[in-house]
Amino acid sequence: MRLRTTDIADTFAEAFALWGTRVIITAATEQWALAAAQTMTGFATSIIGCQCEAGIETTLSPEQTPDERPGVSVLLFAMDKAAVGKRLVERIGQCVMTCPTTACFSGLENEQTVQVGSQLRYFGDGFQASKQLAGRRYWRIPVMDGEFTVAESFAVQEAVAGGNIILMATDAEQGLSAATAAVQAMRMCGDIILPFPDGVVRSGSKVGSRYKGLPASTNEAYCPTLKALTSTALPDEVNCVLEIVIDGLTEAAIRAAMQAGVEAAARPGVVKISAGNYGGSLGQYKIHLHELMAG
Amino acid sequence: MAAAWGNIKFTYMNSWPVDMALELTQRVCPDVPLEADTITPDRLSGLGHTEIEKLPLHYGNQPCLLADFFAVSGNADDRTVRISGDLSKVKFLGAQMTHGSLHIEGDVGPHLGAGMRGGEIRVEGNADDWVGPEMSGGRIIIYGDAGHMIGSAYRGAATGMCGGEIIIHGSARNEVGHAMRNGLIAIAGNSGDFTGVNMLAGTIMVLGELGLRTGAGMKRGSIVSLKQAELLPTFTYACTWPPAFLRMYFIYLQQLGLALTAAHKAGSYRRFCGDGVELNKGEILLYAG
Numbered sequence: 001m002r003l004r005t006t007d008i009a010d011t012f013a014e015a016f017a018l019w020g021t022r023v024i025i026t027a028a029t030e031q032w033a034l035a036a037a038q039t040m041t042g043f044a045t046s047i048i049g050c051q052c053e054a055g056i057e058t059t060l061s062p063e064q065t066p067d068e069r070p071g072v073s074v075l076l077f078a079m080d081k082a083a084v085g086k087r088l089v090e091r092i093g094q095c096v097m098t099c100p101t102t103a104c105f106s107g108l109e110n111e112q113t114v115q116v117g118s119q120l121r122y123f124g125d126g127f128q129a130s131k132q133l134a135g136r137r138y139w140r141i142p143v144m145d146g147e148f149t150v151a152e153s154f155a156v157q158e159a160v161a162g163g164n165i166i167l168m169a170t171d172a173e174q175g176l177s178a179a180t181a182a183v184q185a186m187r188m189c190g191d192i193i194l195p196f197p198d199g200v201v202r203s204g205s206k207v208g209s210r211y212k213g214l215p216a217s218t219n220e221a222y223c224p225t226l227k228a229l230t231s232t233a234l235p236d237e238v239n240c241v242l243e244i245v246i247d248g249l250t251e252a253a254i255r256a257a258m259q260a261g262v263e264a265a266a267r268p269g270v271v272k273i274s275a276g277n278y279g280g281s282l283g284q285y286k287i288h289l290h291e292l293m294a295g
Numbered sequence: 296m297a298a299a300w301g302n303i304k305f306t307y308m309n310s311w312p313v314d315m316a317l318e319l320t321q322r323v324c325p326d327v328p329l330e331a332d333t334i335t336p337d338r339l340s341g342l343g344h345t346e347i348e349k350l351p352l353h354y355g356n357q358p359c360l361l362a363d364f365f366a367v368s369g370n371a372d373d374r375t376v377r378i379s380g381d382l383s384k385v386k387f388l389g390a391q392m393t394h395g396s397l398h399i400e401g402d403v404g405p406h407l408g409a410g411m412r413g414g415e416i417r418v419e420g421n422a423d424d425w426v427g428p429e430m431s432g433g434r435i436i437i438y439g440d441a442g443h444m445i446g447s448a449y450r451g452a453a454t455g456m457c458g459g460e461i462i463i464h465g466s467a468r469n470e471v472g473h474a475m476r477n478g479l480i481a482i483a484g485n486s487g488d489f490t491g492v493n494m495l496a497g498t499i500m501v502l503g504e505l506g507l508r509t510g511a512g513m514k515r516g517s518i519v520s521l522k523q524a525e526l527l528p529t530f531t532y533a534c535t536w537p538p539a540f541l542r543m544y545f546i547y548l549q550q551l552g553l554a555l556t557a558a559h560k561a562g563s564y565r566r567f568c569g570d571g572v573e574l575n576k577g578e579i580l581l582y583a584g
Contacts, residue, residue: 103540129517146537
């Protein structure tokens with residue numbers, strides 16, 4: 001299949017079932033809400049090395065937040081429900097509670113929840129207080145600028161991680177330009193995050209390594225510098241490969257983002273767009289590029 | 296953005312189903328108190344007119360039937376009951392209610408929603424003393440004024456209201472939230488003396504003036520007022536700051552029709568801790584602008 005001047009590979013992205021949540025961070029200004037969100041989502045690119053994947057979904061206007069202050073929506077994903085809870089306690093405790101003027105709320109509705117505020121409250125050392133409003137409990141933890149208000153529990157749901165597209169470009173300039181356009185288009189879609197730096201990853205990995213104990217290592221088939229040494233997956237004219245990984249609350253959200261990304265990235269200078277998979281043996285979801293773009 | 300947001304904001308259904316309600320229209324105005332704890336959606340839904348008319352009430356010290364005082368029409372299949380008339384001598388309406396809606400048109404007598412656990416009561420008029428005593432859930436909305444002992448413990452009991460909401464669009468009198476342990480009482484007008492006396496926890500919000508001796512004996516909980524107040528000497532000033540949690544309460548109360556402004560939500564509040572003769576973990580928050 002060709003989309004304009006770009007080949008679309010007849011392959012699929014292999015995505016995985018895991019658990020996710022949405023966190024709403026509010027603050028006196030958008031600057032402080034973003035500061036907390038950026039800190040909370042730092043070092044959260046890959047479950048393999050970071051124990052969770054997290055990113056900023058969008059900024060929120062005061063009309064969209066529970067306390068009518070500027071806010072940021074963050075999505076966080078981990079292997080299971082308990083892991084989501086642990087990561088939330090760590091990251092909200094260390095990155096949001098520490099940030100001036102913030103408050104933190106659950107941004108999902110679901111019966112399945114994990115306890116967060118009820119764990120963080122102990123930081124109050126007996127001076128904490130709770131409030132129950134409209135069936136939800138919040139904890140007020142005294143801090144040096146007043147109080148940190150945090151929801152007692154956060155809703156979690158089954159989610160999907162590892163949607164991806166791989167952009168094979170003639171050079172780094174073309175690759176970066178296409179990747180930036182794709183990221184911009186994908187971020188217009190809701191319910192997803194792109195967990196890598198500014199949405200883009202250059203160190204695509206394969207499972208395992210020749211070195212004992214390493215769970216993943218560089219995917220040499222996609223490294224332009226190794227074309228002469230390996231069984232490469234790259235066309236001759238490709239000298240730069242960039243990947244965009246997508247985590248989402250639903251498979252439909254990931255499909256929509258992948259479609260938008262391919263559409264935006266297919267341009268001169270991008271020779272081929274492919275997707276990463278493990279032969280279909282690991283992930284629960286297969287998102288075929290041809291089917292996606294034909295639909 | 297196209298994200299399908301969860302319900303991260305509070306929502307309040309303000310529409311009221313009128314077509315399907317069971318209507319109880321007062322035929323005879325009682326001269327002495329009429330005890331009507333039978334009149335709840337719990338008891339009335341699913342019953343036919345004849346069964347409803349034969350439900351027992353107490354008129355003074357005499358047993359009587361519902362039909363002696365009310366004409367029955369409509370049905371309560373959707374768990375909605377409307378009752379109208381001069382009900383100022385009708386006691387215990389909605390007592391022990393667990394679900395459904397009770398809509399009262401006219402002034403209502405004491406013990407409204409006593410021990411209520413769920414559902415909603417609305418009063419298009421004034422309410423007498425003892426609104427929602429020892430209730431643990433549901434919501435009572437009074438569009439007029441209310442009497443003494445709102446959401447309170449009965450005399451001799453250790454604990455008052457344990458949950459739910461009482462919203463009063465007018466003013467209330469003394470001992471609002473006496474020994475309350477949880478829940479929300481909001482008063483758009485003024486409250487009388489001893490607001491939050493012996494309060495164990497929960498939240499009382501008074502948009503008007505507080506009476507004397509507010510929070511006397513309170514252990515935990517919050518009493519909030521938009522006006523300044525003379526407090527007991529056992530309350531100690533702590534700081535002035537904009538509490539984030541109050542913003543959520545004000546947003547919620549705005550949806551329930553209380554007149555709150557952006558300045559109230561964004562404003563700072565003076566925090567007083569007390570009562571020092573008790574646990575000293577309660578707070579009174581007074582709007583500072």
